[in-house]
Amino acid sequence: MNIFIYVLDALRADHVSCYGYDRNTTPTINRLAEEGVRYENCFSPATWTKPVGASLLTGAYPPLHGTRSREDVFDVDITRLPETLSEVGITSVGFSTMGNVSASIGYDRGFETYRDLYKDPDIVAKRQTRDTDSEELEHEGRDEIALPRAEDLTESVVEWLETDAEDDFFAFCWSIEPHMPYNPPEGYRDYTDPEYDGPVDGQRDTLPDVETDADLEQLKGLYDGGIRYNDDELGRIVDMLKTQGIYDETMIVVLGDHGDAFNEHDRLTHGHLPYDELIHVPLVVKPATESDVKPQVVEETVSLVDVPATVMGAAGVSEVPETVEGRELPPFGPSGSSSPVFSETRFRDVYPSFYSVRTDEWKYMEVDEPDRDVGTMLDTVKQVYQRGLIWEIVRNPRYYLERYFHDENRFLYDLDDDPGEQTNLVEKQPEKADEMESLLTTWIRKGERRHEKLSSVDDLDIDNETSEQLKQLGYVE
Template sequence: MIDRPNIVVYVSDSLRADHTSCFGYDRETTPHLDQVSEDGVRFSNAFSQAIWTSPSSASILTGLYPETHGALRVADQVPDNLPRLATRLGQQGYETGAFSTVDQVSRMRNFDPGFDEFDEIFDDHDPHESDTAKLCTDRFVDWVGSGFSDPFFGFIWSLGTHNPFFPRAGEFTDESVEIDGTVPELKETTYDQAQTVVDLYDDVIRHSDRQFGRLVQHLKSIGEYENTALFFLGDHGELLSEHGRLEQIPNWLSTTISTLFPGFASKFRIVDRYGYVGHQAVIPYEELLHVPLVFKPPESEHAGDEYSELVQTIDVVGTIVDLVSDLELPIQGSSLLPLVESGSPINEYVYSDSPTLGGNVRYRSIRTADYKYIKTDTEPVSAADVTSQPARTVFSLLRQVASSQEVLFRVPDERTNVIGDEPQKAAHLRSIMNDLIDANRAQSTEFVNETSDVSEAAKDRLEQLGYVD
């Protein structure tokens, strides 16, 4: 392989693997990604480190588990004393540029160290009024221009597949659709509108794929495509009609909640499974963690290969460290290259760690090829929680008093908790999780976390994206 290839990491926010055509979806949602996957390698069992963007984004950038880097919530910064990929590449002569359309990937969260260019596209482009997928491609293309004399590292964060789901491609829905795709309307969708939500989601995926295709075409036009290690991935998925938030609670209680509080139960999909659920305050189901991951190596080696072994989003940085000579970082991810080059599995399990937005509930999961063990930790709610996040606080209370704190699934079945049937399997995976938590906490002591003030403008954008009740 080339010793110092260009590196492009393209993250598509909230993109599920099973809604991309290169991973078997029956709609052609991603024809341009499909072509890149034919030039490179597909990983059909790739998993995120968290169910939402704040912890997952920092893991993708650092190659560390969420508990290790500590940037878990919107205001949490990536530790200033944590060695950065962009800094290390810059020291080796790389031009470095980041292009973000979301506040969680920002200077506010200390993502910018090491980048020569750090473009906060969201700062003057409202998510309800802007074509964010097009904008991040435009900015990247302008930055690369006709190419650099040195290799470059481009980090692109596209909000194009995140809500709001506005019809843009015109392939699976159009402007005549009966809901407008904003978060408030998505939460109010009825059982009969479940397919409409899917159509909207697929349509934004198709449009975002077109914009990704423009980026790929530009690399080809300037003669840099074959010199580039290109990674495409989702940071987490999206829950649609597959699961309710508390479907593991007893049937009598779910019936009681639906009867006494039908509006609340329906809006937040407490026990209902239809329409739009999102990616907050729900245990880490496959629809939230299983993401697309495509890697096109330099010179398109191993073109068209596909691997079903377990990989993680933190393995992207691990692979970059393996690709570039003398690049050293304190990562926990593995390199994909041993799997690609010799078929050697690199992960016995994959791990996720997802504190909820308000911080009262934390979900961790260990997934092997056949099982997923989930442990939920809850903290007491305060009067401040009730005031600032009333709906999420009620959910936290329900979670604490009514729902199983430990769940074991035989994947792909995630409806049936088999922990009572297989206590030894649960104990084994619990032990692995506890050891990993201890290791993460030990490594995290090396890093110093700080928090930022979240501006009113940022709060407004986050509310539009569903991060505030």
């Protein structure tokens, strides 16, 4: 049996056509959904990449696996998916286009081969590049890294399938698209307005210029073009699996690690309050033919944390590590709602942290503001200066300040009556808010206590290529 996990970075569920989107952005994912299981209500454990990657490889939420902030490396002594699969004779290979899911910060453990494509010399030579300072890849060992395209990932995977793939493999593939910058190649810009002459071009530095409906629609069109482009590249890999005669015996898992916001709550991109535009993600699982799972749509609330347990079960792993907090997704495992599901987004001590707990009916979110002491404020000013953001903040203070300062710190939504999360019920439903807050607090404390009991390996050095890319993508300030 083969297992193939493919992650599209920053792909939100409601821009996937089989989730009801009115643009045909994902014909490949649609076909996989028709042959497998589509999870209508899947949610991410974070609103940015690094902690989600660790959750996908451990089945643990961020408080347990400990890869929570920008400074963290993935070094906790916790059993990982490739290590568990090796016990049943499955070899593992990883392909990453993202510095936040790289060997240099610990994501390669357990893999026989792990390739950080953003540092590949051939890809650096032909792609848009960024310096490590702007990407804030603080521990990379070089000055320049690439932003690989989905086709670079495809070519690497296809070459591996043709030359090095063995029987019974696990392939873990992380695509950078449709993550910002939104820059679909020629031939994939049909969703944009050819007459648009505004300032928005999909690059991060033009986000403060999104002011009109036309600006926002142009941004969405670029984002959707990136989705369609990446979906076509995924289709090339699926075709190769069929050419190799191994498609039927391969379990294919396709997902988004988090979403991107388009001003549904006056914010763009990701990494902030976990509204559903950021944590509601697509998840499609095409089973191997040896499975008796039939094509279907699952309505139950599930989490990406459930993916590793599902893969282990399908692969015949008899003893799931005790640190796996997820369950086997139905219908691979028993049905019955797994809600509540949780999320946590933490960056640095100088920034707010964001948390959520979600059930089938209710959503509670909380903002944990940092201490605004003199030392913290000086650190914030230092980071603004180092990133060269002073002029940008002066030019558009609202865009930057609203990311880090909030009028409200607690949010409660009745999802049956208010699926768009527009009416905060904390004051009208204080008992329900306190109940949900208690669930959230218990979850955080339990995970942190279990994390403290895990031994850690030696700290890892993050090389400069990774540090640079993270700065360019806006993950490190």
